[in-house]
Amino acid sequence: SxxxxxxxTTFRDAHQSLLATRVRTKDLLAVAPVVARTLPxxxxxxxxxxxxYDVALRFLAEDPWERLAALREAVPNICxxxxxxxxxxxGYTPYPTEVTDAFVQEAAATGVDVFRIFxxxxxxxxxxxxxxxxxxxxTxxxxVALCYTGDLSDPSERLYTLDYYLRLAEQIVEAGAHVLAVKDMAGLLRAPAAATLVSALRRAFDLPVxxxxxxxxxxxxxxYLAAIQAGADAVDGAVASMAGTTSxxxxxxxxxATDHSERPTGLNLQAVGDxxxxxxxxxxxxxxxxAGLASPTGRVYHHEIPGGQLSNLRTQAIALGLGDRFEDIEAMYAAADRMLGRLVKVTPSSKVVGDLALHLVGAGVxxxxxxxQPDRFDIPDSVVGFxxxxxxxxxxxxxxPFRSRALRGRAEPRPVPELSAEDREGLAKDRRPTLNRLLFPGPAREFETHRQTFGDTGVLDSKDFFYGLRPGKEYGVDLDPGVRLLIELQAIGEADERGMRTVMATLNGQLRPIxxxxxAAASDVPVTEKADRANPGHVAAPFAGVVTLAVAEGDQVEAGATVATIEAMKMEAAITAPASGTVSRLAINRIxxxxxxxLLVELA
Ligand code: PYR
Structure with missing residues (x-):
């Protein structure tokens, strides 16, 4: 045709790229039947x-599988x-093939028709x-996607050339792809390059693009218009109020733009606008x-940060106390990318480049x-793994020689984790919770505890879920059709030393303590000392985060040995001893x- x-993409990439992936199932389900009816x-x-998937478990207390099943039911007529x-x-690291197999089978059985793989x-x-x-x-x-980066129309481009993409597409076709996707995650594909790439792919292969x-x-x-003219079979877009900039x-x-042309979309303009x-x-x-951009930015042609990461990186920078140095981070991202070999940058390679950039700016390196001399410095775990x-x-x-020098003296690679007999049995019998646990152990555990403690909080309106209840206001929650729960916050007790508070609320008129x-109360930060940069025995935190000490007083450490790890947002890094010595003092608690x-640790 x-x-x-x-x-x-409104239900996935648009909110991943604009709203840190936070849109809850309830808000998707409220509009899903309308999409099914008006945009078939x-x-x-x-x-x-x-x-x-990660965000549902980690931040929304939702089971991602329940979301998929509910969407399938609400949208039976669209792939x-x-x-x-x-x-x-x-996830962010490779899993054994059995996990991939179980994941794909379960996703297909629950409702996924098209798997875009990259x-x-x-x-x-x-x-x-x-x-x-x-x-x-x-069924x-x-x-299967080829990820696009650089500018293939640039005559000085040596790595990501048309020839590179065609050879890659050939391998993708040979591997059994039904459809060829071009995944331009940073929005670097310019119109002339799109015309060249799409027409070359359409000429060389018999697959839709x-x-x-x-x-x-x-x-x-x-x-898009250049690509459509060159023979692209399909493109991605989002509802306008969720489109543009990083989306x-x-x-x-x-x-x-395509109505009344030779290649219309077949979608109703009014329905889309509605x-x-x-x-x-x-x-x-x-x-x-x-965390997003108020406006488009041409700086992306230099830093090449993918859309999904750009807003995230701004949030991370703010959390690390580097919010006013975002231009330095952009420049460092480009520098880190060159250092690492000019990568295709998309999850998780983009995280590797971003972690290194944040780390270097944060540590002032x-x-x-x-x-x-990378062996003289701390390096984030993701960078070492890469x-x-x-x-x-x-x-x-x-x-x-950057790579060999960076790896000098650092521990051996982590093998892809093997599955235990219990995991195998779980994948066969109890697939969804087992996949949740294998992919995201911590968040899956927290999700299950949350479910057991509070029930399914997916029924709450998003305002109430994110911002909590205000005292004196009655909230209605609809459970099964016809079952309505009335909740009113009555009183909030003092926090105890563990940061626990007793909250009194009425549930359908009955007073309940929770x-x-x-x-905020639990993480009251004890005052810490600042490290003396001139003192070679002082080991300092490179940026704000949660530190776990790996040494005790009196331990002998070699230069380069890990004395602590630091976690901030989704980044983890080892903090290493700048010189050999004995741990003479721990300046903070273990965690x-x-x-x-x-100051974290003093070495004598
Ligand atoms: C993701 O892996 O989540 C991307 O959007 C690329």
């Missing part, structure tokens, strides 16, 4: 995978699509188990999670010095929240 297919011509609705990170499935280093061998698993379902579509981009610089509708281009703009007020009002509820090859081999090969942990520059 001459029509161009459209994937609506959609090629697919991207609504699962990527970061949604549901998910984003699968190759061997990392929906690998963060464009390493096809890393995607093969997922492609095989999707093909083995016999699902394996859409599906283009995905982010509208970071503001011009990606031009890229996908606007569906309304796409439909309007969804906008709903999402505009939903977006307001999630305002605190908007000169990138040239670091590149010369350099050891845990994510596969980068397209441009390894940066040497124990709640007040994180403690610290600020950048705080």
């Amino acid at each position: 001459p029509a161009v297919g459209v994937t609506d 011509e959609l090629l697919s609705l991207e609504c699962w995978g990527g970061a949604t 549901l699509q998910m984003l699968l990170r190759g061997r990392n499935t929906v 690998d963060a280093l464009n390493d096809v061998s890393q995607m093969r188990p997922a492609i095989d698993a999707v093909r083995a379902t016999g 699902s579509v394996a859409e 599906h283009l995905h981009t982010h509208d970071t610089a503001g011009g990606q509708l031009a890229t 996908q281009p606007s569906l309304s703009a796409l439909v309007a 969804l906008e007020p709903y999402w505009e009002s939903v977006r307001k509820v999630y305002a605190p999670f908007e 000169d990138p040239r010095e670091f590149e010369e 350099l050891r090859g845990e994510l596969g081999t980068p397209p441009g090969g390894w940066p040497e 124990q709640v942990r007040d994180r 403690q929240q610290v600020e950048g520059g705080d």
Whole structure:
């Protein structure tokens, strides 16, 4: 057909890229039947995978599988699509093939029709188990992505050339893809390059081509029009009030630009626009999670930060006390990328580059010095893992001598974890909770505790879930049809030394005491000392975070040995001894929240 297919990403990538993936199932389900009724011509609705799985468990107290099942029921007539990170499935590190197999089978059985599969280093061998698993379902579509970076129209480009993409596509086709996707996660694909790439792919292969981009610089509708003219079979867009900047281009703009052309979308412009007020009002509820750009930015052509990461990195920078230094972080991101070998940057390779950039800016390290002698500095765990090859081999090969120097004296690679007999049994018998636990052990445990303690809080309105109850206001919660719960907050007790408070509330008129942990009270930070930068025996926190000490007083440590680990947002790093010596004093508790520059340990 001459029509161009459209994937609506509002339920997944749009809120991942604008609202830190926080949109709750309730807010998706409220509009899902409308999408099913008014946009049945959609090629697919991207609504699962990527970061949604992790965020559901970690921050929303939701089971991602329940979300998928509910969406399937609400949208029976449109293909549901998910984003699968190759061997990392929906996590950040590779899992055994049995996990991929079980994950894909369960996702297909629960409702996913189209699996968009990618690998963060464009390493096809890393995607093969997922492609095989999707093909083995016999009904699902394996859409396999080549991740785009750089500018293939630039004559000085040596690595990410047209020839590179064609050779990559050939391997993807050979691996059994049903559809070829071009995944432009940073919005770097310019219109002329899109025309070149799409027409070359269409000429060379017999597969449909599906283009995905982010509208970071503001011009990606031009890229879509060029790609559609060159033969692209489908493109991705989001409802306009959830589109633009780090999200996908606007569906309304796409439909309007192609209506009455040779390649219309078949979507109704009015129907697409009718969804906008709903999402505009939903977006307001999630305002605190908007870390985003107020406007497009052309700086992306330099720093190449993917859309999904750009807003996240700003939040991380603020949490690390580096909020006013975002331009330095952008520049350091570009420098870190060059140091690591000019990577395709998308989860989790983008996290590796971002972790290194935040770390170097936070610790005030000169990138040239670091590149010369990386063995003299602390390096985030994700960067060490990458350099050891845990994510596969980068397209441009390894940066040497940087890599060998960086790995000097650091421990051996972590093998891909093996499954225990209990895990295998779990995957066979009790698949969803077992997958949750294998992929995200901590968040899965917290989710289960939350469920046992509070029941399904997915029934709460998002305002109440995120911002809590105000005293004196009665809240109604609808459980099963016809069952309504009335809740009113009566009183909040003092926090005890563990940070627990007794909260009194009425549930349908009956007074109930509830124990709640007040994180603000529990994390009252004891005053810490600042490290003396001139004292070589002082080990300091490189940035704000939670530090876990790995040594005790009197321990002998070698230079470069890990004395502590630090966790901030999703980043973990080892803090190493600058010189050999004896631990003469621990300046903090074994586990403690610290600020950048705080003294952790003294060495004599
Ligand atoms: C993800 O892996 O979540 C992306 O959006 C690329």
